Amino acid sequence: xxxxxxxxxxxxxxxxxxxxxxxLTVADGEFVALVGPSGCGKTTTLNLVAGLIPxxxxxxxxxxxxxxxxxxxxxxxxxxxxxxxxxxxxxxxxNLAFPLQMRKLPKDEIDRKVQAAAKVLDITHxxxxxxxxxxxxxxxxxxxxxxxxxxxxxxxxxxPLSNLDAKLRVQMRSEIKRFHxxxxxxxxxxxxxxxxxxxxxxxMAVMNGGFLQQYDTPANxxxxxxxxxVAGFIGSPAMSLIPLTAVTRGTEVVLTSAEGWELPxxxxxxxxxxxxxSDKVVLGARHSTxxxxxxxVPGSVPGKVYTVEPxxxxxxxxxxxxxxxxxxSLGPTVQISPDESVFxxxxxxxxxxxxxxxxxxxxxV
Amino acid sequence: xxxLTHSARPSRPRRKPVDGWRWAGRIFLVLMLIYTVVPMAWxxxxxxxxxxxxxxxxxxxxxxxxxxxxxxxxLDPKDTIxxxxxxxxxNSLWVSTTTTILAVIVAVPAAYAFSRFxxxxxxxxxxxxxxxNMFPAVIFLVPLFILMRWLGxxxxxxxxxxxxxxxxxxxxxxxxxxxxxxxxxxxEQAARIDGATRFQAFLLIVMPLSTPGIIxxxxxxxxxxxxxxxxxxxxxNKNEQMTLPVGIQRFFSENTxxxxxxxxxxxxxxxxxxxxxxxxxxxxxxxLTEGAVKH
Numbered sequence: 001x002x003x004x005x006x007x008x009x010x011x012x013x014x015x016x017x018x019x020x021x022x023x024l025t026v027a028d029g030e031f032v033a034l035v036g037p038s039g040c041g042k043t044t045t046l047n048l049v050a051g052l053i054p055x056x057x058x059x060x061x062x063x064x065x066x067x068x069x070x071x072x073x074x075x076x077x078x079x080x081x082x083x084x085x086x087x088x089x090x091x092x093x094x095n096l097a098f099p100l101q102m103r104k105l106p107k108d109e110i111d112r113k114v115q116a117a118a119k120v121l122d123i124t125h126x127x128x129x130x131x132x133x134x135x136x137x138x139x140x141x142x143x144x145x146x147x148x149x150x151x152x153x154x155x156x157x158x159x160p161l162s163n164l165d166a167k168l169r170v171q172m173r174s175e176i177k178r179f180h181x182x183x184x185x186x187x188x189x190x191x192x193x194x195x196x197x198x199x200x201x202x203x204m205a206v207m208n209g210g211f212l213q214q215y216d217t218p219a220n221x222x223x224x225x226x227x228x229x230v231a232g233f234i235g236s237p238a239m240s241l242i243p244l245t246a247v248t249r250g251t252e253v254v255l256t257s258a259e260g261w262e263l264p265x266x267x268x269x270x271x272x273x274x275x276x277x278s279d280k281v282v283l284g285a286r287h288s289t290x291x292x293x294x295x296x297v298p299g300s301v302p303g304k305v306y307t308v309e310p311x312x313x314x315x316x317x318x319x320x321x322x323x324x325x326x327x328x329s330l331g332p333t334v335q336i337s338p339d340e341s342v343f344x345x346x347x348x349x350x351x352x353x354x355x356x357x358x359x360x361x362x363x364x365v
Numbered sequence: 366x367x368x369l370t371h372s373a374r375p376s377r378p379r380r381k382p383v384d385g386w387r388w389a390g391r392i393f394l395v396l397m398l399i400y401t402v403v404p405m406a407w408x409x410x411x412x413x414x415x416x417x418x419x420x421x422x423x424x425x426x427x428x429x430x431x432x433x434x435x436x437x438x439x440l441d442p443k444d445t446i447x448x449x450x451x452x453x454x455x456n457s458l459w460v461s462t463t464t465t466i467l468a469v470i471v472a473v474p475a476a477y478a479f480s481r482f483x484x485x486x487x488x489x490x491x492x493x494x495x496x497x498n499m500f501p502a503v504i505f506l507v508p509l510f511i512l513m514r515w516l517g518x519x520x521x522x523x524x525x526x527x528x529x530x531x532x533x534x535x536x537x538x539x540x541x542x543x544x545x546x547x548x549x550x551x552x553e554q555a556a557r558i559d560g561a562t563r564f565q566a567f568l569l570i571v572m573p574l575s576t577p578g579i580i581x582x583x584x585x586x587x588x589x590x591x592x593x594x595x596x597x598x599x600x601x602n603k604n605e606q607m608t609l610p611v612g613i614q615r616f617f618s619e620n621t622x623x624x625x626x627x628x629x630x631x632x633x634x635x636x637x638x639x640x641x642x643x644x645x646x647x648x649x650x651x652x653l654t655e656g657a658v659k660h
Contacts, residue, residue, distance in 0.1 A: 073561060083551055102561050156558075
């Protein structure tokens with residue numbers, strides 16, 4: 001295993017920047033998820049690491065080698081594709097043996113390694129089958145087997161679970177995580193599903209529009225999103241973002257809405273709000289950090305219930321607050337109904353404030 | 366009534382109402398079948414008759430005295446007609462096979478490049494390739510003849526092979542590109558990551574998967590060259606070089622036509638094509654990439 005370093009990596013198609021100056025370091029044995037919406041450049045970034053497409057700028061290092069100009073075959077990597085990309089005319093055995101044959105290993109060693117990989121993934125009974133005779137989950141295992149049979153420096157995975165049904169996906173998710181723990185493998189894992197990234201990865205790299213937005217542990221990304229995009233992308237339901245205006249009232253700072261209500265800020269939050277480029281400030285709140293009241297309490301703001309979604313142990317509700325929709329979660333015993341007027345209390349310790357112009361998280365200065 | 370039967374299930378599927386369109390379709394297909402089979406059958410029947418029986422009116426639908434004499438004559442290297450026929454047959458086989466092999470050798474890399482690589486002028490080139498097939502063949506007859514004369518290829522099989530390639534290649538490239546487009550690029554990427562060079566990935570992974578396409582393309586090229594008449598009639602005027610479609614004309618003479626001989630020759634001309642189809646048809650229907658990727 002080895003560390004992977006991306007340095008100022010750029011990929012352009014004509015005048016379009018698919019990947020724009022991405023730099024990040026994946027430590028030896030680390031599981032990093034590249035996460036972002038469709039078209040954010042995450043798969044392109046992975047293909048650049050693999051060497052499947054030529055780079056427009058920057059460098060990629062695997063271990064202590066610069067691999068920027070090397071063919072994929074010389075990079076000592078393995079890749080699992082979203083559609084598995086099993087060789088359809090070869091049996092499972094030959095699929096697993098192919099990477100070893102290409103490296104001209106002796107026959108008995110190939111057999112030993114294929115059998116070992118098949119045993120790990122519990123596909124020994126499938127070795128003589130063709131890929132089309134396998135179920136989706138089995139194909140997924142074979143694809144994984146073909147990657148691990150060779151003991152590469154890095155595993156690259158391109159949305160390997162997105163073609164599986166929901167139940168199998170959860171199962172394979174824990175298997176891949178286990179696989180990472182057992183092998184201490186360096187893994188770069190592309191997904192559009194932030195839940196996969198949060199649950200599996202040591203670190204996540206959130207991408208949008210070709211730019212790397214934030215690269216940190218899932219807990220830190222969740223707790224301290226650097227901008228409104230990351231805030232809205234990570235977490236389920238997403239963080240709610242309410243555009244407001246910051247106004248100074250004597251010694252204290254309040255956020256005011258177009259409707260006229262005011263939300264006084266704690267001194268720490270007041271400092272943050274004043275550091276904004278203008279008076280436009282966006283309030284961010286995760287569903288679990290707000291409290292719902294039926295009557296007005298000090299520091300609460302008015303809202304109107306939009307929808308109520310009971311899931312059994314938690315009830316999710318969407319509340320109109322000013323011009324935005326606020327996601328909240330409630331205990332199963334709370335009774336509210338659509339169009340009911342309610343009051344929302346924010347947790348000053350755990351609320352997020354963003355600059356309404358730059359969309360960056362505000363910090364106390 | 367036993368408790369084992371599922372009473373909720375209807376005992377018998379309900380009869381579908383008669384579908385007029387379905388019946389119209391069936392009648393149409395039967396008519397089409399008659400339209401295509403009857404001439405072939407008539408060809409075969411006539412080829413089994415003697416010269417006199419072939420001219421009888423009303424015609425004999427089933428030959429009273431079927432004979433293989435026409436076939437024996439055509440295949441007899443000592444007979445003058447047999448000599449001619451066998452030479453034409455050999456000429457056709459040579460021209461068509463060479464055309465086919467060359468077409469496949471050129472079309473495979475060309476189609477792959479059109480399918481996989483983005484290069485400047487790609488769309489224009491691909492359109493230009495197809496443009497050739499949008500004009501009737503006759504338009505190119507005179508220009509190509511002049512070109513062949515300039516190249517000194519008139520009265521050689523080379524002139525036909527070159528000409529047939531100008532027809533066959535665009536079609537072959539176009540057909541094969543469709544096949545390559547349907548082979549997921551991830552298969553090659555996987556192979557390249559697994560240690561193959563770009564060429565090895567093509568040779569070891571893509572080529573086997575495109576075998577049905579290559580065979581289909583080869584058959585199209587072969588049939589096109591095998592049946593072609595007008596260029597063969599124009600470029601060649603020596604008897605020993607003629608191909609079958611032209612040579613068969615020689616059964617018509619000024620005063621009489623040897624109908625049974627002509628029909629026997631025609632039948633044997635269609636045999637290679639039919640045999641080719643029967644042997645290779647499984648490649649047309651085999652969905653080889655099934656199970657390669659999840660759609």
